[in-house]
Amino acid sequence: MQILVTGATGNLGSAVIETLVKNIPAKNISALVREEEKIPEIKAKGINVFPGDYDNVSSLESAMKKVDTVLLISAGDQGDRMQQHRNVIDIAKKSRVANIAYTSRAMRNRETLAHDLMEEHFLTEDYIKASGLNYTIFRNTLYMDVLPIFVGKKVFESGIFQPAGDGKVAFALRKEMGEAIANVLSNEICENKTYKFTNSEAYSFYDVAEALTILSGKEVKYHPVDISTFQERMRPTGISQSMLQKVVEFNTDIKNGQEDEITNDLEAKLGRKPTTLQEGLKTLFGL
Numbered sequence: 704m705q706i707l708v709t710g711a712t713g714n715l716g717s718a719v720i721e722t723l724v725k726n727i728p729a730k731n732i733s734a735l736v737r738e739e740e741k742i743p744e745i746k747a748k749g750i751n752v753f754p755g756d757y758d759n760v761s762s763l764e765s766a767m768k769k770v771d772t773v774l775l776i777s778a779g780d781q782g783d784r785m786q787q788h789r790n791v792i793d794i795a796k797k798s799r800v801a802n803i804a805y806t807s808r809a810m811r812n813r814e815t816l817a818h819d820l821m822e823e824h825f826l827t828e829d830y831i832k833a834s835g836l837n838y839t840i841f842r843n844t845l846y847m848d849v850l851p852i853f854v855g856k857k858v859f860e861s862g863i864f865q866p867a868g869d870g871k872v873a874f875a876l877r878k879e880m881g882e883a884i885a886n887v888l889s890n891e892i893c894e895n896k897t898y899k900f901t902n903s904e905a906y907s908f909y910d911v912a913e914a915l916t917i918l919s920g921k922e923v924k925y926h927p928v929d930i931s932t933f934q935e936r937m938r939p940t941g942i943s944q945s946m947l948q949k950v951v952e953f954n955t956d957i958k959n960g961q962e963d964e965i966t967n968d969l970e971a972k973l974g975r976k977p978t979t980l981q982e983g984l985k986t987l988f989g990l
């Protein structure tokens with residue numbers, strides 16, 4: 704068995720590799736690495752490293768020559784993400800790779816999403832299914848790790864201001880989703896399954912504020928503001944218009960209940976309960 708992990712130098716990819724090397728021999732793992740200077744660190748683990756880019760088809764062909772399973776870690780939103788994903792899937796098919804796995808997003812209803820970029824995950828899922836390759840889809844919940852960015856540096860002085868109402872998110876730690884992905888890839892036969900990796904509980908920003916209050920000993924309040932108040936508050940921070948729009952769309956989906964679905968999949972594939980919000984925030988904020 705040879706598993707190729709793309710995005711291997713990213714946060715999720717590194718977490719996948721950290722568990723994969725415990726589960727299977729390093730010689731059975733390959734990594735697609737975009738930046739040359741990141742190669743030595745991965746190579747030191749005994750993993751086969753292939754320099755490559757989703758935009759560079761011949762680099763993908765070289766990386767997939769002797770591969771059984773490709774884990775496509777979704778690209779960021781800087782380039783033409785859909786074309787990048789299609790390149791990986793097309794070359795996997797051309798290279799007669801047996802299985803493809805993809806890191807998608809756990810959202811309740813694709814038809815009513817506020818955040819356009821999320822639809823690309825579902826279009827990628829469609830493309831994979833149409834390819835005829837055996838697939839495993841990992842629909843990951845919103846990373847708990849993004850909460851410090853969401854609530855901002857002044858959270859302990861000013862509180863939390865988001866246009867998310869009392870919407871909830873089944874936040875889970877990225878490294879635990881990486882661990883669960885690696886467990887599935889190394890222990891299971893790929894048979895066209897879709898997992899939804901979420902925490903065992905969903906949390907609102909009221910819950911986030913309460914957890915931060917308990918952990919810090921300082922009262923943190925959540926203010927569920929409307930979108931225009933939020934935009935007014937954010938403008939002086941120098942945030943770009945496009946980023947502000949994305950944050951608003953994230954919050955709108957949260958408010959609309961897109962992110963609050965709970966499943967047992969993550970717990971089952973970790974073999975333990977996922978880290979709770981309070982435990983996770985303790986580490987993420989160093990409290």
Ligand SMILES: NC(=O)c1ccc[n+]([C@@H]2O[C@H](COP(=O)([O-])OP(=O)(O)OC[C@H]3O[C@@H](n4cnc5c(N)ncnc54)[C@H](OP(=O)(O)O)[C@@H]3O)[C@@H](O)[C@H]2O)c1
Nearest residue numbers: 710711712713714715737738756757777778779844845846
């Ligand atoms: N569930 C969530 O809450 C959530 C939040 C944010 C993002 N995401 C999605 O999940 C993905 C993984 O998350 P993450 O935290 O691991 O992101 P990350 O740390 O930014 O890692 C992304 C990885 O993809 C690689 N990559 C990006 N574009 C590439 C290209 N054109 N060719 C080859 N490699 C490329 C990056 O390579 P370099 O190391 O060279 O940059 C990096 O290794 C993200 O890319 C995004 O699509 C999900």
